[in-house]
Amino acid sequence: MSVRLTSLALVRGLIGYFVGFAAGMLLVMAARLMLGMEAWEQEAVYVGGIVLAILSFLLASGAMTDWLKWTRGIATPMRHGPPPGQPSWARYFGIDYNHKVIGIQYGVTALLLLMVGGTLALIFRVELAEPSLSFMSLDSYNVVFSLHGWVALASILLGVGAMANYLVPLMIGAEDMAFPRLNAFAYWINVPAALTLMLAIFVGGWDSGWTAYPPLSLRGAVGYQFMFWAIFGIGLSSILGSLNLIATILLMRPKGMALFRMPIFCWAVLATSLIQLTATQFIGIDFLMMSFERSLGMPFFNPIMVEGVNMGGQPLLHQHLFWFYSHPAVYVFVLPGLGIISELLPVFARKPLFGYRWIALSSLAIALVGFLVWGHHMFTSGYGEYLRVAFMISTLLVAVPTGVKFFSWLGTLWGGRLTFPTPMLFTLGAISVFLIGGLSGPVLATVTTDLYLHDTYFVVGHFHATIFGGFVFPFFAAIYYWYPKITGRMYNETLGKWHFWIMTPAFWVMSIGQMSVGVLGMRRHIADYDPALQIATGQLWVTIAGFFIAFSVLLMIYNLFSSAEIGALAGNNPWRSRSPEWQIPSPAPEHSYASPIRVVGEPYDYGLAGSQYIAMAGAGDD
Amino acid sequence: MPKSSTDKRHFIIVGVLVVATTVVMGLLLNGVLPLPEAGVTQASTVDWLFRLHMWLIAILFALVVVLMVYSFYIFRRGKRTDDGEHFEGNTTLEIAWTVIPLVVVVIFTFIGIQTLNEITASPADQLVVKVDGRQWSWLFEYPDGTQSDELVVPVNTNLRMEMTASDVIHSFWVPEWRIKQDLVPGLTTHVNFTTDLEGEFELMCNQACGRSHTDMVTPVRVVSEQEFTAWLHQQMVAQGRQTASK
């Protein structure tokens, strides 16, 4: 079937984006002329362009059409299935309200961003492979690593959205999310936002890293504005998406599914969403203020000394606002991943999840304590000395609920009947990698040692290990595990194992390598280093390992594409899981559950003869 | 090999393996994570705590990974077709592995506070150097008004850096001196340390500060008391002559 390009929301949105961009810029210039100012002032003009571009994308793509109709009292019935007269793939490029479609949209976008972000890392890693500057300049290095940080983090936020959107309604037997239109909107705003983020590079990018500390971030190229508004958009998506997930989990569970009888992943999503719903506002308003300080000169962050008194802003204010979001955000990155680990272990151990309640509540505990620790990123910042001690204590406390998870996982494995297909391998890889990442946390949390390690590659090693262990590995595990449910076919197991066995050792080399050069004196954010530090060998290893990781990820991408065509038919429940989504056909049908389900038992009663988790009203499978 | 999950022999084997792995891991970690030479008295405190942390990591890593890998081997499904044993949890165990890490954390908090007080202590007889960071150079000012763009300090002396920045945030770091502190526009921050090793080191800016952050490095020379006095004198003469000739 042929498809008219402009019938695709993505294409319409992109056209709208660029038209809106031009219109926004012209509008600001016209307004400036009318106010008697010079037309061109890049900060204000570009901001006008960006804001109107994002808005136009959303309007042109149709992500807001239904709402606009509502304001005029026009009914908008729900449409199911692919749009009429179009092939089924077309719906993935359109505004679709089905949470499974939206989940896939999130997932594919996340993988794309991961590839872009990873490629950026490979570029600057080549520069770092040996001392002295080779093909990059100091400026381009700054811009590229900064972009790497935010693109990779955006990919995580979308990946988390992918898992939550696809799985939560399926796992609780709901028809869809509580607010399907809001769900689509929350996905689609990421597209113009991510585009804006990457366009920054064409106007000089930004050179401060993802943390954007002022006053530096008030001085650099106009790329900063692109980044602020892009992150604002992605943040808005986080807020709306999490609102939807919380409402869905709290009110749309079937009969009999008490909170403590949900699949454990839903607990992780609930905890995650509480963070996203609230803390995200801080980075949103922080970046807005930053944007306004740049374009209007409102002094929030830049000090203005008048006779020894500061009449302007304060640089540290940004650090507080930023980390109040960005620390809890790191738990947004990992809690869903840890939920995936808890979800998969019982299936491949054929045993109940050890200490279900403890694991469920530890997610909440991590999320809540996570709100009290932001200052551990600021030990060297010059804030009050007493704060250092307070933040050290609260930070170390997070180790306790995290430990509960680890030990409960061990309890789940002990006495099981373990098998090791690819998803299980990635789960176990995740545990070991997250362990080393997590354990390197307390070294940073103790002020004494952090004063040495802050902003060295030890920190870089710490967070790549936590991010890979808490997000990348579990995300890959989830992709392999639910692949049969999504496509109806099995991925290629041999390729999957190759992926794992290349990526895991490579990752260890990369992360330990980073920590090692960091302890020897490698600072963050530098394009060149002194060979006298004796870190050249370590740096080379890190670079090589990065390429191995990239290669293994390519294997996965190939596997996912090729198996969709030629993979063996998987059947409804290849893993013999008890979870509701596996009791329905594969691929999951348009309306997941033909009739409402009822929960009649515990979710993880593997090994208990005759036990049942859910009952289907109609004739069930097997 | 015992197959039952509650067989005591498992725990003996695991115990032995954990101890062995801890030792190997600890040595490995301390091997791949070597700290540079120490140049201040405070460094021994930092290094001691860092090593202690490495051993804590070794223990916990060994504990978790040994139990995990051991399970792979003992509890792999193999030819069996039945499901695993049915137990859903154990409250005593859960409480134990909540309380024990809590105790460890409290101990480390305590050590953390103690050591922090040690390394930040500010004795009375300090030589105060004013530091100004700007894109992308350093300026040091000594009590007698001498200014310099490299840092020269006497050995075996209590030093205090009074720091601020003129444009964006920078950060003061000499790896051999361990301690690090940001320089913030509009604020005065400080850092205290006691030199105990003569030699040439490098002061590196440790906060992204724009294009030449990479190159915002300046030599640090720790010299004997006499050399320091001589240097100061020489600087004063040089700078005095400069102003005179203007």
Add this chain to the structure above:
Amino acid sequence: MAVATKSLHGAVAAHDDHAGHEDYATRLRLNRLGMWLFFISEAFLFGALLATRFYLWGDTRPELDQMVGLIVTSVLLLSSASMYVADTAAEHGQWRVFSVAAWTTMILGLVFFLGVVIFEWGLFPQIYEGHLTPWGDKYGAVVFAMTGMHALHVLSGIVLIFIMWRLARKKHFTPEKHWGIEAAAIYWHYVDLVWIFFYPALYLIGTAHH
């Protein structure tokens, strides 16, 4: 990050055939929860602004026109009362009362908005000479940030009430099914509540800086 449109969701939820087994009561419960979650989220937005105010100003504040502050605050509180009347009227199907009360609220809201823009912002110096600029110092910056963000919410509230008024005129609501009006009403009360925190933070707490 205001998304006023979101709260419209329920306005036509009755037409939403998506839910095979979803009735109006279920939809209403979801909508209400969604609205409250949105408020929790927004509380952090306004909280961040308050934190900024206390971080930068400490126990000082700018010299603002106390009279203006008192008047706009009273107007806004009054508008909450009229919105309450509107909501109750809708509940009882008294559409004339609803219409009058909704318009009263919108007008009072507009008075508040213009009061801030004309007087506190001094946008029209011909009418009133303002005493702060956003780019002057930390006082101007924070005053404009806080009142600006709040004014944005007031404005979106007025738009929301206007949309509901139009829908009501088209007989879109019934006493049983008027979620859209309820949403607009609690949104309006919420925006008022925020001002109750902002007003003292801007006008009352701390010593005035000269």
